[in-house]
Every structure is written in structure tokens, then in C-alpha cells.
Amino acid sequence: MAIQWGIAGAGKISNDFVNALKVCPDGHHNVVAVAAASSLVRAQKFADEHNIPIACGSYELLAINPTIEIVYVSSLNPQHFENTKLFLEHGKAVLCEKPLCLNFSQAEELIMLAKKKNLFLMEGLWSRSFPVYKELVEHLKKGTIGKVLFVEAQMGRKLDVERLKLKQLGGGTVLDLGVYVLQLAVLVFGHKYISVQALGHLNEEGVDDSMSCIITYPEHGIAVLSTHTKAELPNSAFIVGTLGTIKV
């Protein structure tokens, strides 16, 4: 039977996500309802465009819909925590856009809640689903490049959008782009780091325009990660092992 989806947020990313679901084989995924917290009109427009049966003017209406099994959350960053919490509390599985939350304690609370309720909870980190990552993981497992000692990754684009510049919108390069570079370090070295140092520049709102950090790991591992919203960085990554290098 098809997985019954609810879509929380009627913006561009939800649009992309629903379009992506349509590419999946028939009968695997079914979008039941879409909700926009700002207005029913916006939700209805989205529902009409994608032929979705139900449009809701609030996330609560989505949460109490008994048909929905899993909710895709694509609200603004600062709302991810409360939205995801709402759906988990109503027994829905959740696929939440990155960043899952704005800080560690929020993320921890959601994970505890999902565990307690035995519900699927996932951060929508799409790059991990790219074919190149499948290949990368296989090479790391096989030890093609030996023992990994060094990871360098940067991601930077000229992004002149409000949600990135304002603190109240959960802005900043770390929360937007940092996730992509950090997940690579986590993928390669795991969670057990020794030390972290970071520097960067803030904009006039006190939100980070750029960030570079160094993370050291046991057994001589080191990751050097950078993000930027004022410069187009090469957006490349090097994973350097004792026997060779993988460039992504």
C-alpha cells in the first residue's frame, strides 16, 4: 500500500519534493494533504497544482488527519522544532528539511520523542541520497583510499535572501550550508571528535556570512570545513587517505 504523505509548508522546496515523489513508481507514495501555516489560500493553490485532495490552513489540521502516516516539514528553520514536535506527538513519522533544529538540545528532544513513540524521524539531507554518496560509502568501506586522515570541504554561494540574513528566520551560512559539509565529516569520521575550532564573519544582523572550522578526530583525523554566502566557493570536497584521494 502507498505511504500516505502530509506536506507541511507550501513553498518552493515542498513543490520540488512533491514533484520528486511523482517520479517514484506508481502506488508507492500518495500525497493526502498539504498545509500552509500562513493561509488556506496558499495551501489550496498548492493542492490544485499538484492534485492533492486536502488543503489545510494550519499544521494542526494536518497533524490530526488520521490518514496521514508521515509528514514532510519544509517550514522556515526556526519552526522546524515545534512543527516536527507537533507531528511526532500526533503519531506521525516526520521527514524534516535540514537543519532539523537550531541547536543540539532541540534536536535531542525530538530524537528522544521519536524514540519514545517509536516513530521514524529523518532530516531531509538530500545530498546523502545522491548516487555519488553511495559510491563514496562503498569506497570507504572497501578501504580504496586506505585510512582517511584528512577531509576538506567547502560550500559557498552568493545567497542574497532574507531567510539567510536574519536571525529571527534562522539565518546564517552554518545552518544553511554548514549541514552539507559537516555531514561529510560525520560520514567519514563519525561523531567522536577531539576538538573543534571555528572562525568567520558576521553580517550587520549578527548572522554568519562565512564560517570555517577545523575538527580533529582520534587516529590523526582532521576535517576542514568552510561555508560562505558572499562568495561562490568551488564547492568541492577532498577525502584524503593513506592510499589515495577521493574528490567529490
Added chain:
Amino acid sequence: MAIQWGIAGAGKISNDFVNALKVCPDGHHNVVAVAAASSLVRAQKFADEHNIPIACGSYELLAINPTIEIVYVSSLNPQHFENTKLFLEHGKAVLCEKPLCLNFSQAEELIMLAKKKNLFLMEGLWSRSFPVYKELVEHLKKGTIGKVLFVEAQMGRKLDVERLKLKQLGGGTVLDLGVYVLQLAVLVFGHKYISVQALGHLNEEGVDDSMSCIITYPEHGIAVLSTHTKAELPNSAFIVGTLGTIKV
């Protein structure tokens, strides 16, 4: 008239340097003498190979030779300070292999001494003389890539040699390779940094095997530099400006 050279150190780098001098137009450079601090035999062998008139068994003999105008110093890192000081005190100009010294105060003392004596003193940072650097400097001056916001450079080679591993030989990746990546940041952003953070791993002798550092500069400049002696890094550099990127 030809510049009269003395060569302090009869090792591989001196060999390369003297060979390089031979490529220069006739009558520009003349190697008068070579000295090896360890033994006259070693100096004599070097002199024979390169057809150098005088071989000395001590640097003092080189320093008091009235014909010599400039000395090329290629001793081990911890000796650079005292050797360079000796030659400056005897009124010789000095081209000293990198790193000029082991710390800031030593370097400052030599620079003050050279200024006081009105003598030429230069660190032998060969990469700055590569044609690509000339081109790079021209592009930076012309503003081809706009205002530079981000520099990333790494240099890493598997170097399993004693002089790099032992503290008493002035070992470590920072003193050996750090010079090359740091000079790029200095070339682009100058000396006025805001903040520096660095992490890395030490070997069993307490000498750095790897180092990564972040340097922030005024007007949103940031440099991310890495060195390694256990891994073959890509040895590339990105200089990212508001209008484009230069890869070296």
C-alpha cells in the same frame, strides 16, 4: 660585475641552488666558496663537483672571506638564525632557506640587524619566484576576481624524513610546508589579520604531523590553510573573489 656568492651548507638544496645559478646569464653570478660546518671533506667534494675555487670546513671561514658579497644559507632549520646572524655581522647579504627562523623574535632580530647594517636579507621562498605567482599578482592588482574574500590552500606530502620528525632538527609540518601556504594568505590579505585558530596532530616526538588553521582578516577576508606530512594532499589553492576564482 658578477655577484660573488658563498654557499653555507653542502647538501642537496645547495646543490640545486648552485645548479640553478648556472642557468643564469654568464657573468651575473659567481660562486666563490662553499662551506660545510660538519667537515672540510664534504665541502671539498661539493667544490670539486661544481668547480668552486674555495672549500671551507667552517662557516666562520666563509664569513671572513672578503670577496664574498652574499651567502646562501641552507643549513638545518634550527641553525638558520645563528648562521644568518654570523654572515650579517660580517657584512654579507644573506639569502636564507625557508623557514628564516624558528620563531618570530629570532626573525625580528635578524631583520633589525640587516636594517641596521643596511644589508639585503631574504628568505628563500622559491614558490614566490614561479611564473604563476607573477601572473597571480597581476590578476590581484587588476582586480580580475574582484575583492578577495576567501583563500584555501593545502600542502601535504608523505615525508618520512628525520629532519621533519625531530624537534631538535626544527621538524614539523608548519615550519616545512606551512611557509608555502601561509605566504599565499600574506600575499593576498597582507599582515593585518583579526584572529587565528589552529588545530592539528603531533607525532610521538611532540612535533606536528598535520596542521590546519583559519585566519580572519578585515573586510570579510578569511584564509583556511592546511599542511600534512602523513598524507598526500591535493596541493591546490583557491583564491575566491566577489567576481571569480583563481585556482593555483
